[in-house]
Amino acid sequence: MLFQLSEQIVNGLVTGSVYAIVAVGMTMIFGVLRAINFAHGEYYMLGTFGAWVAIEYFDLPYPLSVAIGVIATALIAMVVGQLVMRRMVGMPAEAGVLATLGLALILQNTVILVFGGGYKFFNGGYIEPVTVFGISLAEQRLLIIVICALVFVGLELMVTHSRIGKAMRAVSQNIECCAVVGIEVRKVVVATFVLGAALAALSGVLTAPVNVSVYGGMGELITFKTLPIIIMGGLGNVRGTFFAAMILGIAESLVATYVGLQFRDTVGFATLMLVLMWRPHGLFSAQARY
Amino acid sequence: MSLQETSLPAPGRDLRLPFGLALAALAASAPLLLGSYALHAVIISLIFLLPAHGLNLLVGYTGLLSLAQAAFFGVGAYVSALMAVHWGTPFYLNLPAAGLVAGALALPLAIPALRLRATSFVMCTLGFVIIGQAIAKNWISVTRGDMGLSAIPKPHFAIGPASFTVNGTTEFYYLALAVAALATAIVWMIVTSPAGRNMVAIRENETLAESVGIPTWHYKLLVFMVSAAFAGVGGSVYAHYLTVVSPLTFQMSYSTLMLIIVLGGGPGTISGVILGSLLFVGLSEALRIAPELRMIAYGFCLLALVFWFPKGFTPLIERFWTAIGGRS
Amino acid sequence: MTGLPILDIAGLSKSYGAVKAVNGVDLQVHRGEICGLIGPNGSGKSTFFDCSSGLTRPNSGTVKLDGQEITGWSLNRIAREGRMLRSFQKTVTFGALNVEENLVIAGQMFTFPSIAATFGIGARSRARIDGLRERARELIRISGLWEVRNQPAGNLSGGQQKLIQFASMLMPEPKLILLDEPMAGINPKLIERVVDSVRYANDQLGVSFLIIEHNIDVIISLCRRVVVLDQGRKLAEGTPSEIVDNQAVREAYLGG
Numbered sequence: 001m002l003f004q005l006s007e008q009i010v011n012g013l014v015t016g017s018v019y020a021i022v023a024v025g026m027t028m029i030f031g032v033l034r035a036i037n038f039a040h041g042e043y044y045m046l047g048t049f050g051a052w053v054a055i056e057y058f059d060l061p062y063p064l065s066v067a068i069g070v071i072a073t074a075l076i077a078m079v080v081g082q083l084v085m086r087r088m089v090g091m092p093a094e095a096g097v098l099a100t101l102g103l104a105l106i107l108q109n110t111v112i113l114v115f116g117g118g119y120k121f122f123n124g125g126y127i128e129p130v131t132v133f134g135i136s137l138a139e140q141r142l143l144i145i146v147i148c149a150l151v152f153v154g155l156e157l158m159v160t161h162s163r164i165g166k167a168m169r170a171v172s173q174n175i176e177c178c179a180v181v182g183i184e185v186r187k188v189v190v191a192t193f194v195l196g197a198a199l200a201a202l203s204g205v206l207t208a209p210v211n212v213s214v215y216g217g218m219g220e221l222i223t224f225k226t227l228p229i230i231i232m233g234g235l236g237n238v239r240g241t242f243f244a245a246m247i248l249g250i251a252e253s254l255v256a257t258y259v260g261l262q263f264r265d266t267v268g269f270a271t272l273m274l275v276l277m278w279r280p281h282g283l284f285s286a287q288a289r290y
Numbered sequence: 291m292s293l294q295e296t297s298l299p300a301p302g303r304d305l306r307l308p309f310g311l312a313l314a315a316l317a318a319s320a321p322l323l324l325g326s327y328a329l330h331a332v333i334i335s336l337i338f339l340l341p342a343h344g345l346n347l348l349v350g351y352t353g354l355l356s357l358a359q360a361a362f363f364g365v366g367a368y369v370s371a372l373m374a375v376h377w378g379t380p381f382y383l384n385l386p387a388a389g390l391v392a393g394a395l396a397l398p399l400a401i402p403a404l405r406l407r408a409t410s411f412v413m414c415t416l417g418f419v420i421i422g423q424a425i426a427k428n429w430i431s432v433t434r435g436d437m438g439l440s441a442i443p444k445p446h447f448a449i450g451p452a453s454f455t456v457n458g459t460t461e462f463y464y465l466a467l468a469v470a471a472l473a474t475a476i477v478w479m480i481v482t483s484p485a486g487r488n489m490v491a492i493r494e495n496e497t498l499a500e501s502v503g504i505p506t507w508h509y510k511l512l513v514f515m516v517s518a519a520f521a522g523v524g525g526s527v528y529a530h531y532l533t534v535v536s537p538l539t540f541q542m543s544y545s546t547l548m549l550i551i552v553l554g555g556g557p558g559t560i561s562g563v564i565l566g567s568l569l570f571v572g573l574s575e576a577l578r579i580a581p582e583l584r585m586i587a588y589g590f591c592l593l594a595l596v597f598w599f600p601k602g603f604t605p606l607i608e609r610f611w612t613a614i615g616g617r618s
Numbered sequence: 619m620t621g622l623p624i625l626d627i628a629g630l631s632k633s634y635g636a637v638k639a640v641n642g643v644d645l646q647v648h649r650g651e652i653c654g655l656i657g658p659n660g661s662g663k664s665t666f667f668d669c670s671s672g673l674t675r676p677n678s679g680t681v682k683l684d685g686q687e688i689t690g691w692s693l694n695r696i697a698r699e700g701r702m703l704r705s706f707q708k709t710v711t712f713g714a715l716n717v718e719e720n721l722v723i724a725g726q727m728f729t730f731p732s733i734a735a736t737f738g739i740g741a742r743s744r745a746r747i748d749g750l751r752e753r754a755r756e757l758i759r760i761s762g763l764w765e766v767r768n769q770p771a772g773n774l775s776g777g778q779q780k781l782i783q784f785a786s787m788l789m790p791e792p793k794l795i796l797l798d799e800p801m802a803g804i805n806p807k808l809i810e811r812v813v814d815s816v817r818y819a820n821d822q823l824g825v826s827f828l829i830i831e832h833n834i835d836v837i838i839s840l841c842r843r844v845v846v847l848d849q850g851r852k853l854a855e856g857t858p859s860e861i862v863d864n865q866a867v868r869e870a871y872l873g874g
Contacts, residue, residue, distance in 0.1 A: 035409075036409050036412075036413070084593065087597055091596075092408075093408040093409045093412075094355045094408065094412075095596045097355060097409070097412050098355075098549070098553065098592050098595065098596050099592065099593055099596045099597070101546055101549075101589075101592055102588070102589040102590065102591070102592025102593045102596070103589065103593070104589070105543075105546065105585045105586065105588055105589030105592070106585075106586050106589035106590065106593075108585070109581075109582040109583070109585040109586045109589070110582075110586060112582050113580075113582040113583065113586070117582075220542070224416075224420060227413055227416070228413075228417075231410060231413060235409070260428075262424075262427065262428050263424070263428065265424070266420065266421060266424040269416075269417040269420045269421055270417075270421060272413070272414075272417060273402075273414060273417050273421075276402065276406060276410060276414060277402040479737055479739075480737065482738070483736065483737040483738040483739075484726050484735070484736060484737070484738050484743075484747065485736045485737060487719065487722065487723050487726070488723065488726065490712070490714070490715060491712050491715075491723045494712035494713055494714055494715065495710055495711075495712060495713075497673070497693075497706070497710075498706070498710045498711070498712065499694075499712075499723075500673075500692070500693040500694045500697075501671075501673075501693055501694075501697055501703065501704055501705075501706070502697060502703070502723060502724040502726075502727075502786060502790075503694050503695075503697035503698035503724075503726075503727045503790065504694055504723075504726075505692075505694045505695070505698075506694065
């Protein structure tokens, strides 16, 4: 019983790590743009497809296809960032919702159009089991947790030490002041967007060996999972997002085991609505940005 | 119908009456002019016009962006289907019941949701769709889960000994047209009334609206409910037309589509929304475009609407209208 | 100036965190009076207005309008049931609507009295709307906005929008109007017109006023009584000349 519980919690941490890597990008984009990116899950999907193409068509090894998936997504994000996201600076929140909904439709359906709508088998990754503290789990799952930790440490270092990181933090705190002190807001927005999209892609390619199946509509589900996380985490708050993702991951894993698998995908939104009714601004303060 | 009145009436003939009559004649004779597939496309667009009218009251007139419309559309469809299948109630009872249930359900959902600010409100309304779909999928004893409900009877009217079943496409077209016309009349009545004026005031400046004595909270609540009722009625017609409902009636993409109809047609105008549903639903259905291509086109439409046509595509049509000598 | 004051505020306080924006202020506006409210920036005038008009809820204190306690009422209820209206510092109109519609909306003032009235059905509610339109046109003419009456309010100049806002507040036959810096940011030529409008409303329509204004000439010409706020407290009260000569007031302005 207790063993099963701890196994479920570890599984939850893996899922939470997947969500955290996606959600952190989304919350940082919200920070600089004050807009929710409804297309964020699509970059997760694009990354996965990039890696799948590299493996399936070019027979490349998994680590290389991870890099290809992430880089391809980052390039697409750069184009989208230049054409669309940078125009959104200073527009009302509703405009952001609509524009990113439009992007989600375009990205998702273009992939379905090109590769077909069916499920594809993802043949790669490290699926040998390892045993850690008496709990056995696939190497890939351990890898996800480790990379999630690295990503968050890396982001923390970036926003405190690098120029661009400091600029991101500045823009998310006060966009008007940045324009005055000569920070190019639009460049920072595009950079943050590309970083966020690349992280989503990374999360996608890391998860693909665990989920095994790849399909064009997979991004939408991820978007719906991360939306509650970033709101509960306090929009724009990186640490809050990390904890909210872990909480949701564990909650989903427990609900799937003890309540029923079919209820797993509703946990996020159900919790979100309860939380919003109780605390309209999320569990973690939106003030304490990265 | 346009909100922005210009300073001086533009010179030109008043083409409204002849144009309206021509339109009515066209609508009445559509079954003669169109093939059965094109007529089906028009029926679908008339059905989607109902939730779009409701959404227009919310987005176009009151200024609240909502993604919940598909949830209430689904509720309406399921209420109708369940009543028809389990109790055998007729269409003319299911239709108002669907509207009433959807409208009533909107109240407890709107009270917490309307307390949220812009983005969180949108998110919360999206949550309604997702949770609605989950209920439709998992409350198997009632909804039969993913199998959905089938064999919903076609609308049947019985007055005394005389009875009539709406079976063919042509007959259903006139039924859908009648419902859509009635809904349009109701919307027109609302938006031209003192209440409609107050809704626009809320959209323009909520605090100022408060300060001139408009109880904005109650207004927003009521408009949200009315808008849900419209979606519910739409769902009911949809269920009786297709004779099947499934959890896919609760689809995020339906909400997006309804938004595109309203924003593309011209938020805050009635004619724009009618045009929008014919254009974005009817035309794409009639042309049998592959669903993916249609979605991609919708995506580009959304981007174009946000960045280049914030008032929808109607200004283009108005320009054409003045070019042929009409007066808006 | 007999009987109950039209507005009677006692011990009004409001804090934001540790900052006491308004700290136990008493203030009365007498029937038919134009009362001025001045003070250096950050003295709590705006917070005081927001608390008395129902925009924000005060922490403590009572607000009585015409003898009726209205503390804690919402902004819209005070406007509708109390007929006390307020303006905002930033020029605000319903931008997409034309001038006449702006005034008609301000005159409607009902919740949902009946389905007929809400949707404008029936001869009586149509007559009511027609009456409002007539009144709106009259006020538009008086305010000198006749030429632009069919233009969207948002297209007009800041000064014209102030005039629209002022005319809107006269639509529902108010008892009392709170004006928040009516002269801020408008063309000096229009100042005289706004002053005239206030006088007209006071003399002809019997409206009482409480006015926040930085332009001291306007205050001197309009008000017979002035209240001074400083750091959330009432510093002085008296005729304009008493206030101008008051040592503490001078220090507050210079030291502030």
